Amino acid sequence: MSALRLKKGASRKSAYDLRDPNTDVIESHTLAVVVDNEAGVLARVIGLFSGRGYNIDSLTVAEIDHTGHRSRITIVTTGTPAVIEQIKAQLGRIVPVHEVHDLTVEGTSVERELALFKVAGEGEKRVEALRLADIFRANVVDSTLNSFIFEITGTPEKIDAFAELMRPLGLVSLARTGVAALSRGDVQLP
Numbered sequence: 001m002s003a004l005r006l007k008k009g010a011s012r013k014s015a016y017d018l019r020d021p022n023t024d025v026i027e028s029h030t031l032a033v034v035v036d037n038e039a040g041v042l043a044r045v046i047g048l049f050s051g052r053g054y055n056i057d058s059l060t061v062a063e064i065d066h067t068g069h070r071s072r073i074t075i076v077t078t079g080t081p082a083v084i085e086q087i088k089a090q091l092g093r094i095v096p097v098h099e100v101h102d103l104t105v106e107g108t109s110v111e112r113e114l115a116l117f118k119v120a121g122e123g124e125k126r127v128e129a130l131r132l133a134d135i136f137r138a139n140v141v142d143s144t145l146n147s148f149i150f151e152i153t154g155t156p157e158k159i160d161a162f163a164e165l166m167r168p169l170g171l172v173s174l175a176r177t178g179v180a181a182l183s184r185g186d187v188q189l190p
Contacts, residue, residue, distance in 0.1 A: 036096035121170035
């Protein structure tokens with residue numbers, strides 16, 4: 001009888017966490033952190049990352065409870081499984097932090113990002129930019145004789161793909177909001 005040949009790593013559909021915490025594989029994780037909405041809290045959270053040399057790929061913050069004065073910080077970061085666990089543990093020890101959730105491992109989640117693209121072009125490039133915007137369901141929010149500003153919402157991968165296609169057509173500038181994410185289903189996470 002042959003041994004089971006299981007790949008390292010767990011899929012989002014797996015009931016088992018097959019990841020080796022000692023592996024050197026760099027993974028991207030989305031963390032949802034509920035904190036007190038007061039001055040200096042964001043600086044303390046960011047200071048934890050910068051002080052230890054961890055990178056933040058995306059960061060969004062907004063108040064989620066006006067009466068309880070709570071905010072939600074959504075952070076996308078990368079690291080080995082051991083580094084991610086260390087980040088979560090250190091975030092949990094900061095005083096104004098109430099909850100830390102790793103949306104990547106706690107089940108499926110929906111991630112979206114908003115981006116604005118300024119594309120300058122004339123003639124056929126202008127027409128092609130409009131065609132691609134239609135395919136990607138991007139909205140034209142501003143138009144001049146020489147340029148468009150497109151608004152697009154989607155996964156970070158969709159935003160990246162749209163940017164790559166717009167570069168040869170005259171992409172002038174790009175602004176991104178960062179990832180906003182929520183758990184799917186009946187899970188009651190903030």
